[in-house]
Amino acid sequence: xxxxxxxxxxxxxxxxxxxxxxxxxxxxxxxxxxxxxxxxxxxxxxxxxxxxxxxxxxxxxxxx
Numbered sequence: 374x375x376x377x378x379x380x381x382x383x384x385x386x387x388x389x390x391x392x393x394x395x396x397x398x399x400x401x402x403x404x405x406x407x408x409x410x411x412x413x414x415x416x417x418x419x420x421x422x423x424x425x426x427x428x429x430x431x432x433x434x435x436x437x
Contacts, residue, residue, distance in 0.1 A: 414422040 409424075411424045411427065413420060413424045
């Protein structure tokens with residue numbers, strides 16, 4: 374560890390042992406086609422393609 378890093382204080386063994394329940398899965402939003410269209414595509418650190426940016430109706434529905 375270098376001088377500016379702090380040790381992790383979490384109980385990683387307890388976190389690793391946690392089994393995700395059906396209720397926790399239900400909280401995760403579905404990744405639809407629109408999600409992937411908005412995503413930027415990278416190969417490593419190199420940007421390959423910018424994703425589609427949201428239009429005005431998606432970011433400010435009150436303005437439409």
